[in-house]
Amino acid sequence: MYFNHSDLVVDASAYDAIAHSQFLKEEFVHVTETTVRRSADETVTGLVIQGRRTYLSIFKTGSMVLPNQPAPEGQVNFNMWIDDRTKLPLIRDSLARTTHTDARLSQISRAFQSRIVAPFDVVAPSYPDSADVRARSTVISRNLEVFRLLYPDLSPSQYGTTREIAQLISNRYLPELLMNDVTRFTVVVSHAELERLQETFEAYGYTLRWQGDRRSCRSEIAQRALHRN
Numbered sequence: 366m367y368f369n370h371s372d373l374v375v376d377a378s379a380y381d382a383i384a385h386s387q388f389l390k391e392e393f394v395h396v397t398e399t400t401v402r403r404s405a406d407e408t409v410t411g412l413v414i415q416g417r418r419t420y421l422s423i424f425k426t427g428s429m430v431l432p433n434q435p436a437p438e439g440q441v442n443f444n445m446w447i448d449d450r451t452k453l454p455l456i457r458d459s460l461a462r463t464t465h466t467d468a469r470l471s472q473i474s475r476a477f478q479s480r481i482v483a484p485f486d487v488v489a490p491s492y493p494d495s496a497d498v499r500a501r502s503t504v505i506s507r508n509l510e511v512f513r514l515l516y517p518d519l520s521p522s523q524y525g526t527t528r529e530i531a532q533l534i535s536n537r538y539l540p541e542l543l544m545n546d547v548t549r550f551t552v553v554v555s556h557a558e559l560e561r562l563q564e565t566f567e568a569y570g571y572t573l574r575w576q577g578d579r580r581s582c583r584s585e586i587a588q589r590a591l592h593r594n
Contacts, residue, residue: 370419
């Protein structure tokens with residue numbers, strides 16, 4: 366399991382500043398604004414800051430980052446990836462044991478040619494909603510059969526379930542710009558958010574350690590430092 370991307374929810378002024386930054390778009394990293402239609406009556410629009418294998422998604426306050434759930438300002442989602450989607454039930458069971466919640470395995474849907482398809486499966490703990498907890502984590506995996514449906518012109522050698530396949534075929538990563546990948550970042554969270562994230566990442570099998578007033582989550586690819594507020 367490794368880091369795939371994070372969703373960050375910001376106010377409209379911050380979103381617009383990122384969207385119109387000439388430095389970001391021309392020198393630092395490839396930034397695109399994309400809209401995904403999840404169903405006949407729900408769409409989500411956000412900025413994608415694309416690295417070689419990982420990326421950040423930036424949304425305005427109130428966006429439907431999760432289906433049917435307008436996101437509050439300051440929400441941060443840590444979205445992990447696993448290549449073998451048959452292992453998701455094992456992660457669900459580990460989350461249920463560690464977090465003492467009814468961890469759920471569901472699908473991420475999108476509209477495609479007048480039909481709804483589910484290109485990704487996702488598992489997450491089902492903590493009760495709380496206004497003071499805006500940090501979450503999920504584990505995502507690709508449904509290879511739907512991937513072939515979405516990209517029928519690909520050769521068999523281009524099919525795959527690793528996180529960077531979609532980025533490679535879409536040409537969203539521009540190696541001539543300054544940014545290579547998202548490998549580390551720091552967020553400030555409340556004590557309640559820290560405890561939930563700790564439980565979640567321990568269920569994933571991560572090692573957590575204190576560095577002064579920071580708690581770090583280590584993996585082979587990404588490292589995120591979590592500050593306790």
